[in-house]
Amino acid sequence: MIRRTQYILIGIILGLIILTLGGILVKQVLADGSEKEPEVSDNSSIFESVSNLEALNLGLIDGETLREENGISSEGTSETDMVKKDVTVSISLRSIQDDLKIKLSDSTTGNLIYNVDFTVTVKSKDATTNYNDTDKDGIIYIPYVKAGDYTVFMSDTSVDGVNYHCDKSQTITVTDSIQYAKVDIKDEIKTEAQINVAEEDTKVQDQDETTDVSAASATPTAEETTPTEEQIYDEGISEDAEDLLAQIEAETNAQEQEKAAAGASSGTVTAPVQEQTPAETPQVPDIMSDPVYVAAHEGSKGVDVSKHNGNIDWGAVKASGIDFAIIRCGYRGSSSGALIVDPLFYQNIIAAQGAGLNVGVYFFSQAVNEAEAVEEASMVLELINGYSLQMPVYIDVEKSNGRGDAISVEERNATIAAFLATISNAGYSAGLYSNKLWLENHISAGAFTNYKIWLAQYVDIPTYTATRYDIWQYTSKGSIPGIAGNVDMNVLK
Numbered sequence: 001m002i003r004r005t006q007y008i009l010i011g012i013i014l015g016l017i018i019l020t021l022g023g024i025l026v027k028q029v030l031a032d033g034s035e036k037e038p039e040v041s042d043n044s045s046i047f048e049s050v051s052n053l054e055a056l057n058l059g060l061i062d063g064e065t066l067r068e069e070n071g072i073s074s075e076g077t078s079e080t081d082m083v084k085k086d087v088t089v090s091i092s093l094r095s096i097q098d099d100l101k102i103k104l105s106d107s108t109t110g111n112l113i114y115n116v117d118f119t120v121t122v123k124s125k126d127a128t129t130n131y132n133d134t135d136k137d138g139i140i141y142i143p144y145v146k147a148g149d150y151t152v153f154m155s156d157t158s159v160d161g162v163n164y165h166c167d168k169s170q171t172i173t174v175t176d177s178i179q180y181a182k183v184d185i186k187d188e189i190k191t192e193a194q195i196n197v198a199e200e201d202t203k204v205q206d207q208d209e210t211t212d213v214s215a216a217s218a219t220p221t222a223e224e225t226t227p228t229e230e231q232i233y234d235e236g237i238s239e240d241a242e243d244l245l246a247q248i249e250a251e252t253n254a255q256e257q258e259k260a261a262a263g264a265s266s267g268t269v270t271a272p273v274q275e276q277t278p279a280e281t282p283q284v285p286d287i288m289s290d291p292v293y294v295a296a297h298e299g300s301k302g303v304d305v306s307k308h309n310g311n312i313d314w315g316a317v318k319a320s321g322i323d324f325a326i327i328r329c330g331y332r333g334s335s336s337g338a339l340i341v342d343p344l345f346y347q348n349i350i351a352a353q354g355a356g357l358n359v360g361v362y363f364f365s366q367a368v369n370e371a372e373a374v375e376e377a378s379m380v381l382e383l384i385n386g387y388s389l390q391m392p393v394y395i396d397v398e399k400s401n402g403r404g405d406a407i408s409v410e411e412r413n414a415t416i417a418a419f420l421a422t423i424s425n426a427g428y429s430a431g432l433y434s435n436k437l438w439l440e441n442h443i444s445a446g447a448f449t450n451y452k453i454w455l456a457q458y459v460d461i462p463t464y465t466a467t468r469y470d471i472w473q474y475t476s477k478g479s480i481p482g483i484a485g486n487v488d489m490n491v492l493k
Contacts, residue, residue, distance in 0.1 A: 084158070089113065089166040091120075091152055095145070096371035097178035102140040102152055103187065104133065112138030112187055116164060119155040124148055139188065143369075147176045178370055180421035185378040189330070190340050200333030200340060202400050203364060210435035210457045287460055296461050296472070300324060300492040304362065304473070307344045309483055314348075314355035316482030324358040324391055324492065326454075329383045331364035332376055334402025339379045349387055360391025362433055363419075366404040368411065370418040377422035384428075392429040392452045395419045398438050413444050420451050433473075436464045454490075469493070 090107040093100065102120055105112050118133040120140060125148065133140050150173075154166035192201075287293050302324035305312060317325070327348045330341045345361075352359050363380050367373040373395075380393055395416060399405060407415075416432060423430040431452030432445075439445040439455065445467045455462065455469035462472055471492050478489030 085162045087113070087162055087164050089118075089154055089164050091154060091166055091168070091170045093150075093152060093170050093172040094183060095172055095174045096183060096374050098143075098145055098147065098174065098176050099371050100142040100145045100150060100172070100174055102131075102142070104138050104140075104154065105187070110187075113164070114138055116157065116159050118157065118164070121153045121155070123151045123153070143371075145174050147174050149173050178374070178418070180374060180377075180418060180425050182378045182381045182422065182426055183374060185339065185375055186382050188339055188375075189379055189382065190338050192340060192343050195333060195336070195338055195340060199335040200338065201331060202334040202402050203331075203398070210437065290461075293461055297474070297491055298493075302326065302358075302471075302490045302492060303478070303480065303483070304328070304488045304490060305348060305483070307342050309344075309485070309487055311344075312348065312351070313482035314351040314357065317352075317480060318355040318357055320481045322357065322480060324360070324490075325352045326360040326362055326391060326394065326490070327352065328396075329361045329363055329380055332366035332372070332404075334366055334400050334404070337366065337368075337372070337403060339375065341383060345383065349384075353387070358390035359387075360389055360393065362394035362396045364396045364400070365415065365419065366400065366402050367415040367419070368403055368407050370414050373415040373418035374422050377419045377426075380423065381426050381428075389428065392431040393423045394431045394433045394452070394454055396433045397443065398434050398456075409442060409444060412442060413447055416443065416448065420448065424451070431470070436462075439464065440466055 088107040090105050092103045103112060104118050115136050117136055120131050122129050122131060131140050131142060149171060151169055151171045153169045156165040300323040301321060303322055304326040306328035327345060328342045329345045332339055349359060361380065361384060363376055365376055367376055397416060420430040429452065431454055432448050433454040434443055435456040449467050453467055453469045454471040455464050456473040457464055458475050471490050473488055473490045475489050477486045480487060
């Protein structure tokens with residue numbers, strides 16, 4: 001009985017020990033579970049962030065919402081914290097003669113990259129030199145380059161959160177000979193919205209410098225600005241008529257002097273009798289009936305126009321008897337040398353041809369060397385591509401108060417020859433436009449008689465004899481229906 005009681009007590013004690021140990025173990029397990037709960041919370045936050053990023057990529061939420069949900073302020077974010085855009089730059093090289101032009105464009109769009117001061121390294125067998133795109137137009141031009149092989153590298157740069165890098169260098173061979181052929185120029189053609197027009201389009205309109213350069217530059221005196229009675233009468237009379245009037249006046253003066261001398265020899269001086277006779281109008285010859293005048297003005301009539309003539313009613317122009325139009329397609333800037341399209345060129349060429357006029361084009365040149373002249377011709381060829389011309393392509397060379405005025409006659413001849421050869425080699429008829437003064441003094445006109453010559457001289461009968469001419473621009477103050485204001489008038493021989 002006693003032994004049985006002992007066994008029961010021992011069992012109770014062991015049970016209590018087991019229960020105690022079990023409680024301790026359970027408590028420890030619960031404590032461990034409580035400590036791991038933050039890890040679960042952290043993992044949930046990570047998963048949630050991943051999900052938010054996917055939603056951001058899908059456009060379901062915006063970046064500002066994501067920052068607010070995660071307690072991040074957008075203020076004070078540095079450039080290094082921003083996600084930067086990568087742009088791969090493509091290098092293209094071109095050389096016409098003893099020069100190197102480097103173009104830096106977006107490899108995706110093919111467009112030149114503006115507003116970035118790129119640095120490139122040009123390496124030859126003799127030297128390694130760095131150049132910068134200081135005007136930030138995506139073009140670096142290096143003149144006077146020695147013939148040889150050149151390799152161009154670009155340094156990576158970052159501007160406004162955009163990384164610009166170039167994966168490939170380019171190599172080119174520069175030669176000292178020139179090919180008069182079209183080069184790729186289309187990405188260099190600018191509109192007037194991209195330039196300072198007042199500095200670049202400097203040709204003076206409606207100023208006659210075709211005959212007497214001193215008349216355009218001299219400052220008139222007070223007496224000269226007040227016209228006399230004779231000057232008022234003579235206004236609009238041709239040179240031939242003025243010569244005849246001068247001859248009549250000289251003969252009249254001679255007769256008066258003879259009468260005075262005869263009276264003095266007889267000792268009698270007779271006071272002149274004031275005859276009250278009506279004033280007689282001198283008989284002025286009709287210059288328009290002069291055979292030389294008639295011959296000079298015979299031929300098809302035409303106009304030349306640019307943006308300065310404004311919007312034109314080409315139907316009215318054609319109906320007025322005009323047969324042809326020569327349209328300015330563009331010009332090189334007098335200051336920067338940029339290649340600029342005339343803002344009304346396309347409008348004019350389409351409408352003029354639609355009205356049935358024969359059409360040609362001209363380009364106002366400011367080239368200072370042969371390479372630039374090839375560029376100008378290449379621009380013209382690019383602009384007229386797709387249009388059928390019935391008249392030549394002319395290079396316009398005259399005073400502009402710009403960069404083209406400063407070169408020598410020999411340099412100017414070289415630029416004209418390069419332009420005309422490039423146009424002619426492309427299959428077009430080519431010609432030279434200038435005025436009498438420049439054709440006689442600033443251009444060796446005789447060197448270009450294989451091309452068309454377009455003379456400007458504002459007189460009744462042209463006096464230019466240095467070479468033949470095919471078209472004569474006889475006034476800048478013509479007036480025809482369809483064109484507001486003055487317009488240049490021409491006759492095609």
